[in-house]
Amino acid sequence: MPRFESLADAVGGTPLIRLTRTGLRPRIYVKTEWTNPAGSVKDRAALSMLQQALADGSLAAGGTVVETTSGNTGIGLAAYAAHLGLRSVVFTGSSVSKEKRDVLAAYGADVRLVDAFVPKSHPDSLRSVAERFVADTPGAWLAGQYDNPANPAAHVRSTGPEIWADTDGQVTHLVATIGTGGTISGTGRFLADVSGGRVQVVGADPATSIYSGGDGSQKAIEGAGHFVHPDAETDPWPESFDPSVIDRYEPVDDTTAIRAIHDLARTEGILAGGSSGVALAAAYRVAEGLTEDDLVVVLLPDSGRNYLSTYFDPTWLTANGFDGDGSDGDGSARDGDAPRVGDLVTAPLRTAERDAITVAAVAALGPADGPVAVLHPRPRTAAPHPADVAGWTTAEALRTAAPDTLVGALAEPVTARVGAGEHAATAVRRVAGSTPDWRHAVVLDAGRVTGLVARTALEQSAEQA
Ligand SMILES: Cc1ncc(COP(=O)(O)O)c(C=O)c1O
Incomplete structure (x- = not known):
């Protein structure tokens, strides 16, 4: 092991570790960036x-x-x-x-x-x-990491040369996520230049990120991708990101990314964070079309230890509508046969776009008493993310409001979240702990909103169990 005379000298020099259980043809190496002194790329x-x-x-x-x-x-x-x-x-x-x-x-x-x-x-x-x-x-x-040239420059100086040297110049593909874009721009630029354009640079991107053409809505995975607030007039890409280095994008949804890090931990013994799951899933897809002669390097930005309360926590997973590997957090023993939240929410999500139009135009939203989700307006290619829900109201409120009232003015916030696969009794207990005065909760399936449920309905069904 090298000896360092200061902490700063110990940054970089992270290992490349070959994955041995993928069953794919090319050699796939992960670069585990959490061995940096402060724990990430x-x-x-x-x-x-x-x-x-x-x-x-x-x-x-x-x-x-x-x-x-x-x-x-x-x-x-x-x-x-x-x-x-x-x-x-x-x-x-x-x-x-x-x-x-x-x-x-x-x-x-x-x-x-x-x-x-x-x-x-x-x-x-x-x-x-x-x-x-x-x-x-x-x-x-x-520091301004999004627009600071010293961010990508760090990767031109260190990450790129390390990968080139440690693969003896045999690397054919680099797969990395894009947050500020510093990592992929600097590393990708170095590898493309040193290889005369032979190394292919793959941008692994959350499916809703605008980098790869998503709708810009939020996602469960931290760090990777670019989301746009629905009210933003413009949202320029960071200057740290040079899109010209990317040969191809691979969009990856939250469920696939989370599954990839669970599998990596259980089959390879490597505990990586959520954005690593985006990179891994993209790399596996790219590798399907490659041969034994190819060598894929996947950059893993940080460790799964940062996410023990989220992507690796069964309670968090079920509460956000991810399957949680079949377990149900602390409720599993007590609530085995109780109804699940998703069983109650049979009606499709009824929605009105906030402030886009006055109430008169959305007054025909079906039953008067059921909740209507009020959404921030944005182009949508997927079910809404909870951050897109501005609040809830009722069709009755929309019908009886003064005609020049804006939809948003009628919305009450929805702070509670329950998972579609969560047991009703578990959900009631969990939400009461964090949000005592809740009236409606968004129902999440794979992190996206599929319905709204009233507290009374959920409590009733929990009691019946
Ligand atoms: C966990 C994680 N993954 C990926 C990234 C993206 O790296 P970059 O900003 O260099 O594009 C970040 C950036 O903060 C991160 O924290």
């Missing part, structure tokens, strides 16, 4: 951005490092800021896993939760809040 970008800022004077000794992040970049920045004697402030959303937020705090970062579901340009967005903080704080510097 983002160590490389975080250190690179910090070093560049210190070199060009935008950050000085005693300064404050600020970032908006879905977790890993913040963790990298917090770790190397600590190492360099700098303070760090990380703005993040509560959808980021608790494990990641706890790690940030452990490195001494000041973690600020910003939960507003608004477009990036809105004054309450993560980005706007962080920018205001930087403007008001002397010595503060915003």
Whole structure:
């Protein structure tokens, strides 16, 4: 093992590990980025951005490092800021896993939760809040991973050359996800150039991400893909992403990605995170069409240990409508024969688009008393994500409202979520624990909304069991 004289020197040099149980023809190697000191591929970008800022004077000794992040970049920045004697402030959303937020705090970062579901340009967005903080704080510097050239540059300098050297130049395909695009742009650019264009670069992308042509709605998998707030007027792609390096995109849905990391853990003994599942599923698809002469490198951004409360938690899986490998979290023993939520929700989801039209145009929505989901308007190629649900109302409320009232004004928020395969009694107990005053819950199948259920209906059915 090499010896390092500082933490920063230990970044990179992550292993390539061959998968032995895929049954596919090409050699497939995974590059496990969680062996970086702070636990993910983002160590490389975080250190690179910090070093560049210190070199060009935008950050000085005693300064404050600020970032908006879905977790890993913040963790990298917090770790190397600590190492360099700098303070760090990380703005993040509560959808980021608790494990990641706890790690940030452990490195001494000041973690600020910003939960507003608004477009990036809105004054309450993560980005706007962080920018205001930087403007008001002397010595503060915003890392800006989405548009910072030091992010992809880290991968041109390190990740790409490592893959080339460690495969003796035999790599034929690189498969990686795209968040800021730094990883795939830098690594892909290096490998394409050094191989004279022989290495094919595959962008593994959540199916709803706009990079690969999805509708831009949210997804369960953190880190990978690009979603667009329904109210956003424009949403330019990050400057860190160079789409010209991509030879082909492979869209992967949440269920397939989650299954891929469960299988990887149980067949290969490798515990990887959700975006790794997107990359793996894409790689397997690409590998189907390849031969023994091909060598596929799949970049795995972080470890499954960051997701023990989500993709590897049976309760989370059933509550979000993923099958959870047939188990039902802590309710399995008690609720074995109880009805499942999906059995109750037989009517199709009734929806009205928020504010797109006045109530008169949606007043013919069927039974007066049943709930109507009010959705943020956006083009849709899949069932809505819970983030697309602005609230619920009734057809009766729509019918009786003044004609110039906007649909959104009638919507009450829906904060509770239940899984279609969850036992009614389990769901009632679970939701009451987190959202005591709930009245309606969205019903999720594979993370997408298939219905709304009233608390009274769910409680009744739980009691009957
Ligand atoms: C878990 C995870 N996967 C994938 C990515 C995407 O990497 P990049 O931003 O380099 O495109 C990130 C980025 O934050 C991440 O945290």
